[in-house]
Amino acid sequence: MIKKNIAIIGGGPSALIAADILSKQNSVTIYEKNKAVGSKFLIAGKGGFNLTNSLAGIELANKYTPKEFMKDAILAFDSKALREWFSEIGIETFVGTSGRVFPKKGIKPAEVLNAIKNKLNSQNVKFEYESEFVGFDENQCIKMNFNGKLKTLLADNYIFALGGASWSITGSDGKWKKYFEEIGVNTIPFESSNCGVNINWESHIIKNHSGKPLKNISVSVGGTVNKGEAVITEYGLEGNVIYPLIPEVRKLLKNCGKANIIIDFKPENTIADLLKKVGSKSVSSKDYGKIFNLKREQLALIKSYSTKEEYLSSHSFIKKIKGLEIKVESLRDIEESISTIGGIDVEELNQNFSLKKYPKIYCIGEMINWDAPTGGFLLQGAFSMGYYSAKSIVLRKNIPY
Numbered sequence: 232m233i234k235k236n237i238a239i240i241g242g243g244p245s246a247l248i249a250a251d252i253l254s255k256q257n258s259v260t261i262y263e264k265n266k267a268v269g270s271k272f273l274i275a276g277k278g279g280f281n282l283t284n285s286l287a288g289i290e291l292a293n294k295y296t297p298k299e300f301m302k303d304a305i306l307a308f309d310s311k312a313l314r315e316w317f318s319e320i321g322i323e324t325f326v327g328t329s330g331r332v333f334p335k336k337g338i339k340p341a342e343v344l345n346a347i348k349n350k351l352n353s354q355n356v357k358f359e360y361e362s363e364f365v366g367f368d369e370n371q372c373i374k375m376n377f378n379g380k381l382k383t384l385l386a387d388n389y390i391f392a393l394g395g396a397s398w399s400i401t402g403s404d405g406k407w408k409k410y411f412e413e414i415g416v417n418t419i420p421f422e423s424s425n426c427g428v429n430i431n432w433e434s435h436i437i438k439n440h441s442g443k444p445l446k447n448i449s450v451s452v453g454g455t456v457n458k459g460e461a462v463i464t465e466y467g468l469e470g471n472v473i474y475p476l477i478p479e480v481r482k483l484l485k486n487c488g489k490a491n492i493i494i495d496f497k498p499e500n501t502i503a504d505l506l507k508k509v510g511s512k513s514v515s516s517k518d519y520g521k522i523f524n525l526k527r528e529q530l531a532l533i534k535s536y537s538t539k540e541e542y543l544s545s546h547s548f549i550k551k552i553k554g555l556e557i558k559v560e561s562l563r564d565i566e567e568s569i570s571t572i573g574g575i576d577v578e579e580l581n582q583n584f585s586l587k588k589y590p591k592i593y594c595i596g597e598m599i600n601w602d603a604p605t606g607g608f609l610l611q612g613a614f615s616m617g618y619y620s621a622k623s624i625v626l627r628k629n630i631p632y
């Protein structure tokens with residue numbers, strides 16, 4: 232089979248796995264505008280570093296929106312396949328809390344990235360650093376800025392893997408969006424996903440309670456409920472219980488101009504359970520902490536969102552414990568979000584992630600308008616898309632799963 236020249240532009244996880252699959256039979260070059268690949272991957276490593284999730288197959292695919300768009304790629308290369316791939320390059324993984332998959336204890340993020348890079352080096356993948364994609368020329372050829380020199384990039388296939396628009400310090404700044412619009416590829420504005428929410432706290436909440444966790448709570452919005460932990464911040468709330476609710480909050484803010492989240496501080500107890508703790512005796516609000524096992528910050532939040540009468544009546548206080556309604560002003564800024572939605576419109580892509588208008592060009596990873604919650608689903612999505620697009624080029628057709 233004749234070797235193809237493949238140009239991969241952008242050096243995030245979706246690009247790296249595509250390079251691995253393709254370089255077994257083809258000549259592959261990764262063009263990255265930074266001096267190194269995988270900057271956002273390493274940033275992810277500083278936090279939880281969920282490489283994927285223990286959900287597999289269709290259960291995993293169900294986590295993505297739009298589901299149908301991501302399904303084939305996820306089913307073709309799911310969490311089991313990704314963990315095997317890591318294992319083959321010497322990175323063992325384990326399933327931690329809530330199904331999140333991490334590198335085995337002691338393995339640092341840089342070691343994971345190096346293991347991938349070593350594999351690519353052994354398969355002769357070329358890395359061109361300080362090589363920035365700066366648009367398309369009048370013939371829709373790709374223009375690159377190679378360390379100050381403008382050149383046209385020529386290859387048999389091109390894979391763009393330019394990332395989303397958050398944490399621009401990592402190189403994923405979304406500036407490429409306008410170049411695709413210029414060649415008639417529809418794009419969607421970037422918006423924050425997996426981010427915190429802005430709330431107008433009373434000043435004493437900010438002063439006395441920012442930084443404090445709200446553990447084992449459940450939060451609901453518009454019928455979507457999620458259990459986990461949030462952190463009170465100066466601007467509002469952040470954390471794993473909030474992130475999966477962001478699509479619903481975003482929708483409400485857009486469609487209704489407002490969104491309220493409802494916190495249940497005692498999801499394991501019913502109102503009847505809590506009423507039993509009080510019994511028929513009259514209790515002082517000073518004892519609420521002890522009676523209901525609530526921390527100072529929880530009491531402060533409930534007080535802040537109650538009238539005096541509501542707070543002093545143990546019955547209405549219990550209702551607040553089970554459903555404290557808090558107004559969300561807006562989502563946090565794109566720059567600090569864990570991920571973004573927006574970018575290339577999924578309608579512009581074939582099932583194998585090639586552009587309908589330019590079938591030699593593939594677009595993968597977070598630069599496409601798909602969404603998933605935290606918990607390993609973002610990296611899994613990027614890896615699956617890289618695998619699937621690469622397999623499609625190798626097999627020269629769409630692949631079944």
Ligand SMILES: Cc1cc2nc3c(=O)[nH]c(=O)nc-3n(C[C@H](O)[C@H](O)[C@H](O)COP(=O)(O)OP(=O)(O)OC[C@H]3O[C@@H](n4cnc5c(N)ncnc54)[C@H](O)[C@@H]3O)c2cc1C
Nearest residue numbers: 241243244245264275280281364394402403596597607610
């Ligand atoms: C703080 C944080 C924590 C995270 N934690 C997790 C986690 O634990 N689990 C998880 O699943 N996900 C996590 N993520 C999300 C995950 O890191 C991303 O979804 C993933 O890196 C996206 O991969 P990608 O290949 O699409 O793009 P990216 O990793 O964003 O890579 C894109 C690359 O393209 C390059 N590039 C951009 N423009 C150009 C251009 N014009 N020319 C050339 N190169 C260009 C960039 O420099 C960059 O190297 C986290 C993200 C953040 C910010």
